[in-house]
Amino acid sequence: MSQHGRLRGPGGEALLFLTDEQLKKGIEAMFFAYRGFTADPDRILENYAYGRAHHRALHFIHRSPGTTVNNLLSILGVTKQSLNRVLRTLIEDGLVESRVGRRDKRERHLHLTPKGVALEKDLSEAQRNRMRAAFRSAGPEAVSGFRQVLEAMMDAEMRRQYNSLKDAGS
């Protein structure tokens, strides 16, 4: 049985019967799944003086090496003071390198050091393992639907940033 009734609207478009119960299950799925999503990296981070904020910084610096602080700021959606605190400890601890921009010397371009790469790899491997297992168990069509729904759930600005990250899978 499908969970969704289907109808044709006046314009011929597909309509869905979405009960509040179905929407609630979607909401709760997001809640519980996000917990699982962060659980493995969180466990690793307990062994360091780092938290989720550090993980996010490492992830996006690794993803876009040489990104500026301002760019990272808009991706992470926090204040520069918040990010700076995290960044400072990562730089002090030798996980992140901050290089003064060549063209614009006000800008700082961020790179992971080998030590930073190592921790990022540890964290992201744990997270990818879970994601991989989930993708495998759900199957390719489910994965496609998963990404479609998540993308539609983002704010326009986030979707823009999400899409601007390179995607070797397309």
Added chain:
Amino acid sequence: MSQHGRLRGPGGEALLFLTDEQLKKGIEAMFFAYRGFTADPDRILENYAYGRAHHRALHFIHRSPGTTVNNLLSILGVTKQSLNRVLRTLIEDGLVESRVGRRDKRERHLHLTPKGVALEKDLSEAQRNRMRAAFRSAGPEAVSGFRQVLEAMMDAEMRRQYNSLKDAGS
């Protein structure tokens, strides 16, 4: 083009080619989508002295009226001290009622007052609107895949709790 190659393994099971890039996009989709997921309720909560923690409590009390503190604790995955702080303000403000158990007088059974129901409705409607729009734009097959992947991403214990919440959509 499908993002996923397919093969048959030795046992005939479907295999997926999942590149690290595809997994990263999944990880980033979760990150950005969760921001969208919480954005609307967060905006509403700014007008109150409440935060996301209060929203979660209201949600699950509304979902399972009469639930005990212990049960809520295990659903939310926080300490009783954390939950108590939230619960105390909600009770003081007259959004939640705590009734001593009839069979077991040690237990407190939690219910929303009309005032609590009103705020919960406000918050959940905002969240459901976004979820509904995302479900509509992605289509029924995508919604099914979305839930399959999220469910597979949960820890076993969370999945148990997720499934034990009633689902009128099945």
Added chain:
DNA sequence: ATTTTATGTCAGCCTTGTTGACTTTCCAAG
């Protein structure tokens, strides 16, 4: 009668978010 369970509470700590104020550096326009 004793132990265990469910709940509540106090105190203190940490991470990670916030705002506001201020400085330094440096590009670019007048």
Added chain:
DNA sequence: CTTGGAAAGTCAACAAGGCTGACATAAAAT
């Protein structure tokens, strides 16, 4: 060349919401 403004960094203070540990009370279970 000077000045305005953008980019970045820093300091201080604060809040939400996690955490631990210790302790209290009532009631159920043994």
